[in-house]
Amino acid sequence: MERVWLNRAMHVGFFLLLAASASRLLFRHGLNQESIRNVSLAAGLGVVYAAGVVFWRRLGHRGRLAWLVVVLLLWLVLVELAPSFSWCAIPLFFVCLRLLSPPLTIVAATVLTVAVIVAQIYLADSFDPSQVLAPVAVAAMTVVIFWELRRAGILEERERLSREIHDTIAQGLTSQRMLLQAADRAWESDPGRARSYLRQAMAQAGDNLEEARRFVRDLGPADLAGRSLPDALKAISDDFRQEGVEYPLDPKTQAVLLRVAQGALANAREHAHADRVVVTLSYLEGEVTLDVFDDGVGFDQAVPGPGRGYGLRGMRDRLAEVGGSLVVESVPGEGTAVAARIPS
Known part of the structure; x- marks a missing residue:
């Protein structure tokens, strides 16, 4: 089940981290040809990312995968040119976890983590183990938290569907069964009453179908x-x-x-x-x-x-x-x- 609030938070986080990285770059290096180029590339990355968010539903699964590949490639180039943009890795982790299968997620997480480690080593005056251990720990925690949220979401959705099925389809089928049994008992002795029971059962089936359509779309009761x-x-x-x-x-x-x-x-x-x-x-x-x-x-x-x-x-x-x-x-x-x- 989609966690809308989490997706929105990650999108906002990406843009905030992108802006923070650009400000850090300009603050430390000022306006020069290289910084203007890097900020322009960051703006292009932001536009591509925003386009994917806006047209998410229209892209479909394959379109989203292609969009993710473009975003990751642009980000890797940007980190190579300006390592401070490695901060954007965390929201990108979440996008990968959301779209990719577990094996591809591990590959993507490894690439992102390595890019962050290289960037941290480049930015530091000297090497220390935290430059490797911290990105690995963050990546591991991100993966575990997201997969746990996904598992909880699936269980929550299953519980919702089971309640809706019990309260709508199961009860409706029970009513239809009772009506059909009554129609069967009255078939020989009172055909008119039997037809009335059949019409009620048909109406109940129509109501059940409408309820099923609504709860699948997570709408209110019909x-x-x-x-x-x-x-x-x-x-x-x-x-x-x-x-x-x-x-x-x-x-x-x-x-x-x-x-x-x-x-x-x-x-x-x-x-x-x-x-x-x-x-x-x-x-x-x-x-x-x-x-x-x-x-x-x-x-x-x-x-x-x-x-x-x-x-x-x-x-x-x-x-x-x-x-x-x-x-x-x-x-x-x-x-x-x-x-x-x-x-x-």
Whole structure:
């Protein structure tokens, strides 16, 4: 998964280091033919780098690789002419790590590290081991940190997709299965009712397809497209109640509350066998709350049962992302109450 903030920070860092290197060059050597040439080359490198950032999506993977090769070649020439520009190596490390396969990343990191070592030795009055050890240590730490961030991003994206699949596709398929089973039972005795169930199943399939497209693009729930949170909750529940005066909520908060409601309703339908489910959305001072109560079979919270663990954990994970919390109260034979709280 792309870490947008990290990419932007590295781009900004590159331009700042490029400007710092150019200022150091002019400060130490003044305006002469050689310094003007080197600063002009640095400006050209900056333009090429900026063009790649601006047209990143249009370039495609091959275009980005070609752009990276040009940037690295220009930088190596610049470091050969003016070693102080070796400071730009760190953001270039990150670009290599972002675009290249692990074997090519190692090659690129080695080339960049060697160039920095040579530049440090050239700039120093005398040799000492830190001129070799420091660049090697920085390169190693950069590679390890970036790969760890990438691994964490992949795990985070997998968790997001698993929650979305559980709360949309899995629940939708369960509903379709129930509708199709009902249609099969009514096929001989009541063809009209069977066709009604089939139409509902087809509509459910269409809704599932739209939800799948949206969560792959990391968009909000389709039920919130063009409607408020109370309206979306009314659409998915038979008994909806609103308390307090509605006020604007962050889109992420609305999406989380809707997903929690969908998960709680699915649990009540699939596991609790409830006759009645009441959904209450309360706009309070300083927080918004969502309560879902069903009169189903309930369960013993000390004894995890099939189908309950992941759904409740997914609700808690979603709420934690927006600073919220979840409380579940249930007694066998007396129903279940799910209460979500999010600071507003």
